[in-house]
Amino acid sequence: MAGKTIFGMYDDDGTLMTGAAALIDKGLHIKDAYTPFPVHGLDRVLGVKWTRLAQCAFIYGLIGAILALSGFWFFMISDWPMNIGGKPNGVLYENLPAFIPITFEFTVLCAAHGMAITYLLRNWTLPGVKARNPHPRTTDDHFCIEISTEENNNFSEEDINSLLKETGTVEIFERA
Amino acid sequence: MHSEAAIRKPLILGDKDYHQITEDVCAPVEGKANRLWYIAFSIALIVALWGIGCILYTIGRGIGVWGLNTTVGWAWDITNFVWWVGIGHAGTLISAVLLLFRQRWRMAINRSAEAMTIFAVMMAALFPGIHMGRIWMAYWVLPVPNTFGSLWVNFNSPLLWDVFAISTYFSVSLVFWYIGLIPDFATIRDRSQKALPKFIYSTLSFGWTGNVKAWIRFEEVSLVLAGLATPLVFSVHSIVSMDFATSVIPGWHTTIFPPYFVAGAIFSGFAMVQTLLLMVRKVVSLEAYITRKHIEYMNIVIVITGSMVGIAYLSELFISWYSGVEYEQYAFLNRATGPYFWAYWAMMTCNVVTPQLFWFAKIRKSFVMSFILSLFVNTGMWFERFVIIVTSLHRDYIPANWSMFHPTFVDIGIFIGTIGIFFVLFLLYARVFPVLALNELKSILKISGENFKKQQH
Amino acid sequence: MEQFTLPTRMRNIIYTLVGIGVLSLIMGVVNVMGAEEAEHHHAVQRLWGNILINGLFFFGIALMGTFFMAVQYAAESAWAVTVKRVFEAVSQYVYVGALVLLVVFAAGAMHLHHLYHWMDPNLYIEFLADGSLNPEYDEIIAGKSAFLNQPFFWARALLFMGVYIWFTRRFRKRSLEEDMSGGTSLHYNNVRDAAIFLVFFGFTSMVASWDWIMSIDTHWFSTLFGWYVFSGWWISAMVVFLLLVLYLKSKGLMQQVNESHVHDLGKWMFAVSFLWSYLFFSQFMLIWYSDIPEEVTYYIARIDHYRWLFWGMFAVNFIFPMLFLMDRDNKRNKGYLVTIGFIILFGHWLDTFLLVVPGTQHADWHFGAFEIGLMLGFAGLFLFVVTRALSKAPVVVKSHPFLDESLHHEIH
Incomplete structure (x- = not known):
């Protein structure tokens, strides 16, 4: 059976939440949902895992801090030690207070940009990428759930359609 | 689900639904500009061109065309730099710190405040750039391998810390702002009928889809960026203050400088946001979203940070006497009674006295008074930097070197010019960008919208 | 109605702590009485210095109870309504705390100790009765006498404490x-x-920190000092709130306080730790960088004679919260919060120790059973007052305009 995708549109986030919960109760698998703003709790209803972007940011930040400190060691201690303002650059720790500000800045720089780039790549939102939301109103005031017939073999198309209707959709459409 | 107490005032007025929010916010982008906009834009453009002329003149002739002399080697340029950076603090503060504090009123103002931040930091970065004299050598501030042996930049210098702080702040603010804009660009993209706007906003929106996982990532990124941007905001103005405070010049070297500069930055930034938003809400008809309550909250922040700045002034003044160091004592006496006394008292009046009027609820809630007082704060904060920089320098340790600073037309032209450039950028922004964070506003409509609040209670 | 009654086990702990404190105090007094002439001054400084440390530390925490509650009101914040009674209970220590400080000040005024160098009237007399120069005359301190003089000092102290209590x-x-x-x-x-x-x-917390702490190192000055002390009190108080909330929850009370509330308290603990570290660094780095003699002596004294304690204190108070409270899940994990909480609470007690002791005992300092004992004793006294206040009213307020919002508090 060729896979079809059925979309159900809601005009309210409340009906979307109760609708999605009801469909899942009936045993349907919802592939995804498209909303104009983050609907809190929807991830739990659909069973979407939380992202690990924060951990990435931590790692990027750590790399930034290490890079900055090793840079200081190289530039100011090893390669060309300079005694400026009575601050001898014999060893790194003696002059550490003067290095803290840039270490901090560089940590934040790496963490923020590293995470932002990862975010754009993971979401695949990049310049020139074509939008894949099923209906233009999902970025305005409509909420759309996506159901794949392939993933719901024990339901017929008609079943899915009627189940969707029961939950208060304002429009149902499908795509091959 | 979230519940909001009955005594909280609604943040979105009138009978709005999700679609109406989209309509309201997209209207200025999709419609034609009104006459007021064209008038304002023309004036700003003329001023900006004059400023650019002065900048080019400076680059061509060298900084000798400014009023600097051997005693006062830093004056308007650094004053303007710190003033603009300070203004640039409110945007990220509003979007990051208030996000962490879960202040819902932030959502109506954060987009514009962030735009303001980015433009203000651009104006700020201009000044150290042209002060270098040979701006084409500006890349020398970076630790790049070079032809002079391996002489690296001096990482002990607070001026270099500043280079890193400002560039980090600028780029992170830009990314934070843009990530928030992507879903809103997508909204405009999906609404536009004509080919060209559709193409432009498709490109700008990076193909945003708005599925569940994308929103989870969006919220996580916003939160973590806010977590990173909050200490960043603190650090940037702290580092700016260290340009002065690490020295041994009386009036510059004082330990309270980092937090006090931060408080002052928030203070001046909020005042500038206030000035801009009071205009924006009229020009693009967003009275239902930028309400009296928003203005009142902003005024409360202004009075709190203003009081912190006031406490810092007084403690500086007190400690200079308490220290028993005669140079310290003289520096402050000279500020209050020396040849630049007018700058000191202008600063005191505008920063410490007038904002205290916001303790009165009537004044705090008045649009006209808020506008006037915000201008006072903007002026006062410029004088604060002038007082710190010029009055501390013009009478140094050797009385034979004492001198005064007189700005030339170039000094004045560049300063006024940056205000022009700033407004040109801001007015353009107000025409082509969604000036309110659509997606965020929609997410609080059912909690803080007037019509929904009425239904609940 | 949820009422807290002090469990016997906790009561015994409190009494034991107070007992240890009383024993330590007796030990300290005996130490003073038994000290030889040369050692006497030092023993006195040690005894009163430690009373001052604990006086400041716990009074500061109590004040922050009122402060933090006031912040919640002024900011129209709702989440903390369910834990508001804990702030209140902590603030009830202000009476005892103020009394302890006043006793220390009074003893100073009567020259029973020499913690506040400027209280010595000899410093202000330029010429002796016979017309010769007074070798003890201190020009710098004499220059501060318009501010540092007993009547004005007492007026300030009484006014500040009175208003705080009111x-x-x-x-x-x-x-x-x-x-x-x-x-x-x-x-x-x-x-x-x-x-x-x-x-x-x-405004007054700043002046109070000049009066009560900065004037110990009478010559020294720092404009940031007030905010530094303030942030130290604040973080200590945040830890105390969190520990009390977790304790009450473990006794089956405060069930309305959910994970999100605990998470928020954890966030505060993290954020204020960062604030404190930032202020520590700002003050230290600027003085280190400029390296001018009238300021840098303060840190030289601490780094030369208290090296491990000084850097250890900073490391604990900065690194522990930074590393272990950054992760979201840790801010909801009771074990983490309690462990880190106790460590940094002690860290900030050490910070108070380092504010007072280097200026009063100089290079010849002690840290032993007496210091620990007296600290535990004051902790017992503090807990006694706070738990009593907790048991006098329901642990969660019954009525508050934001109560419902707070009960529904939920964050990721």
């Missing part, structure tokens, strides 16, 4: 009334009072 009483009284009457009028009165209190406290 506000604390009003908040507590209204809170108990609100349980009975409900409505919003009391709430709005609290909001107004909170704003006034914050303005007063914002």
Whole structure:
């Protein structure tokens, strides 16, 4: 059976939440949902895992801090030690207070940009990428759930359609 | 689900639904500009061109065309730099710190405040750039391998810390702002009928889809960026203050400088946001979203940070006497009674006295008074930097070197010019960008919208 | 109605702590009486110095109870309403705390100790009776006498403490009334009072820190000092709030306080730690960088003679919260919060120790059973007062305009 995708549109986030919960109760698998703003709790209803972007940011930040400190060691201690303002650059720790500000800045720089780039790549939102939301109103005031017939073999198309209707959709459409 | 107490005032007025929010916010982008906009834009453009002329003149002739002399080697340029950076603090503060504090009123103002931040930091970065004299050598501030042996930049210098702080702040603010804009660009993209706007906003929106996982990532990124941007905001103005405070010049070297500069930055930034938003809400008809309550909250922040700045002034003044160091004592006496006394008292009046009027609820809630007082704060904060920089320098340790600073037309032209450039950028922004964070506003409509609040209670 | 009654085990712990404290105090007094002439001054400084440390530390925490509550009112914040009674209970220590400090000041005024060098009247006399120069005359301190003099010092101390206590009483009284009457009028009165209190406290806490702490190192000055002390008190208080909430929850009370509330308290603990570290660094780095003699002596004294304690204190107070509280899940994990909480609470006690001791005992300092014992004793006294206040009213307020919002508090 060729896979079809059925979309159900809601005009309210409340009906979307109760609708999605009801469909899942009936045993349907919802592939995804498209909303104009983050609907809190929807991830739990659909069973979407939380992202690990924060951990990435931590790692990027750590790399930034290490890079900055090793840079200081190289530039100011090893390669060309300079005694400026009575601050001898014999060893790194003696002059550490003067290095803290840039270490901090560089940590934040790496963490923020590293995470932002990862975010754009993971979401695949990049310049020139074509939008894949099923209906233009999902970025305005409509909420759309996506159901794949392939993933719901024990339901017929008609079943899915009627189940969707029961939950208060304002429009149902499908795509091959 | 979230519940909001009955005594909280609604943040979105009138009978709005999700679609109406989209309509309201997209209207200025999709419609034609009104006459007021064209008038304002023309004036700003003329001023900006004059400023650019002065900048080019400076680059061509060298900084000798400014009023600097051997005693006062830093004056308007650094004053303007710190003033603009300070203004640039409110945007990220509003979007990051208030996000962490879960202040819902932030959502109506954060987009514009962030735009303001980015433009203000651009104006700020201009000044150290042209002060270098040979701006084409500006890349020398970076630790790049070079032809002079391996002489690296001096990482002990607070001026270099500043280079890193400002560039980090600028780029992170830009990314934070843009990530928030992507879903809103997508909204405009999906609404536009004509080919060209559709193409432009498709490109700008990076193909945003708005599925569940994308929103989870969006919220996580916003939160973590806010977590990173909050200490960043603190650090940037702290580092700016260290340009002065690490020295041994009386009036510059004082330990309270980092937090006090931060408080002052928030203070001046909020005042500038206030000035801009009071205009924006009229020009693009967003009275239902930028309400009296928003203005009142902003005024409360202004009075709190203003009081912190006031406490810092007084403690500086007190400690200079308490220290028993005669140079310290003289520096402050000279500020209050020396040849630049007018700058000191202008600063005191505008920063410490007038904002205290916001303790009165009537004044705090008045649009006209808020506008006037915000201008006072903007002026006062410029004088604060002038007082710190010029009055501390013009009478140094050797009385034979004492001198005064007189700005030339170039000094004045560049300063006024940056205000022009700033407004040109801001007015353009107000025409082509969604000036309110659509997606965020929609997410609080059912909690803080007037019509929904009425239904609940 | 949820009522807290002090469990016997906790009561025994408190009594044991107080007992240890009393024994340590006796030990300290005996030490003073038995000291030889040469050692006497030092023993006195050690005894009174430690009373001052604990006086400041716990009084500061109590003040922050009122402060943090006032912040919640002024900021129209809702989440903390369910844990508000804990702030109140902590603030009830202000009476005892103020008394302890006043005793130390009075003893100083009577020259029973020499913690406050400027209280020595000899410093101000330029010429002796016979017309010769007074070798003890201190020009710098004499220059400060318009501020550092006994009548003005006492007037300030009494005024500040009086006003702090007055506000604390009003908040507590209204809170108990609100349980009975409900409505919003009391709430709005609290909001107004909170704003006034914050303005007063914002300015006077700074002056108080100059008076009570900075004047120990009489020559030294730092404009940031007030905010540094303030942030140290604040973080200690945040830890105390969190520990008390977790304790009450473990006793089956405060079930309305959910994971999100604990998470928020954890966030505060993290954020204020960062604030404190930032202020520590700002003050230290600027003085280190400029390296001018009138300022840098303060840190030289600490780094030369207290090296491990000084850097250890900073490392603990900065690195522990930074590393272990950054992760979201850790801010909801009871084990982590309690462990880190106790460590940094002790870390900030050490910070107070380092504010007082280097200026009073100089290079010849002690840290032993007496210091620990007295600290535990004061902790016992503090807990005694706080748990008593907790048991006098329901642990969660019964009426507050934001109560419902707080009960529904949920964050990721």
